[in-house]
Amino acid sequence: xxxxxxxxxxxxxxxxxxxxxxxxxxxxxxxxxxxxxxxxxxxxxxxxxxxxxxxxxxxxxxxxxxxxxxxxxxxxxxxxxxxxxxxxxxxxxxxxxxxxxxxxxxxxxxxxxxxxxxxxxxxxxxxxxxxxxxxxxxxxxxxxxxxxxxxxxxxxxxxxxxxxxxxxxxxxxxxxxxxxxxxxxxxxxxxxxxxxxxxxxxxxxxxxxxxxxxxxxxxxxxxx
Numbered sequence: 126x127x128x129x130x131x132x133x134x135x136x137x138x139x140x141x142x143x144x145x146x147x148x149x150x151x152x153x154x155x156x157x158x159x160x161x162x163x164x165x166x167x168x169x170x171x172x173x174x175x176x177x178x179x180x181x182x183x184x185x186x187x188x189x190x191x192x193x194x195x196x197x198x199x200x201x202x203x204x205x206x207x208x209x210x211x212x213x214x215x216x217x218x219x220x221x222x223x224x225x226x227x228x229x230x231x232x233x234x235x236x237x238x239x240x241x242x243x244x245x246x247x248x249x250x251x252x253x254x255x256x257x258x259x260x261x262x263x264x265x266x267x268x269x270x271x272x273x274x275x276x277x278x279x280x281x282x283x284x285x286x287x288x289x290x291x292x293x294x295x296x297x298x299x300x301x302x303x304x305x306x307x308x309x310x311x312x313x314x315x316x317x318x319x320x321x322x323x324x325x326x327x328x329x330x331x332x333x334x335x336x337x338x339x340x341x342x343x344x345x346x347x348x349x
Contacts, residue, residue, distance in 0.1 A: 254292055265298075
């Protein structure tokens with residue numbers, strides 16, 4: 126999904142205006158109630174001035190916090206728009222990003238790179254489908270620390286080609302002391318679009334996967 130910057134900015138402005146109006150209405154209501162309380166109080170049992178000051182102070186603090194929250198929300202939204210607009214330049218380029226999703230198209234699986242902080246033994250790669258079930262376990266064996274390539278053949282444990290779609294990769298083993306070791310993985314793909322989801326700028330890959338812009342480690346200009 127591509128980012129419509131104009132619509133996004135307008136939505137921010139509308140949201141900010143609505144929030145301000147709501148905040149002002151709350152202030153007017155509070156003052157109206159306070160005035161009514163003063164006008165109708167029992168002259169022989171009037172409100173304690175100290176209590177009244179305390180109420181006004183609490184309201185003032187609450188109003189300041191509300192205004193601060195609105196300002197921060199608007200600022201973060203504006204930053205996301207700027208970031209998403211800049212991320213449009215990634216479209217048409219291949220990115221490498223921290224992630225664990227693999228795609229299968231026409232029986233061919235995408236590749237990945239994994240990194241080990243220390244030497245590992247009994248290393249295995251586990252491929253999960255979208256339901257969280259393991260469809261393939263690949264025995265890698267002993268491996269030294271550093272970066273390594275991983276290529277899945279797109280088949281399950283029965284040797285059958287899996288359905289096209291998105292799968293998840295996990296690589297784990299043990300170190301020299303018998304402690305569990307989990308490798309960090311990096312995936313790659315061609316960027317086809319940009320979106321903002323829950324305040325996070327996401328890059329849509331041509332094969333249907335998504336990666337967070339913040340997780341991108343390198344960019345390759347395929348037109349260069």
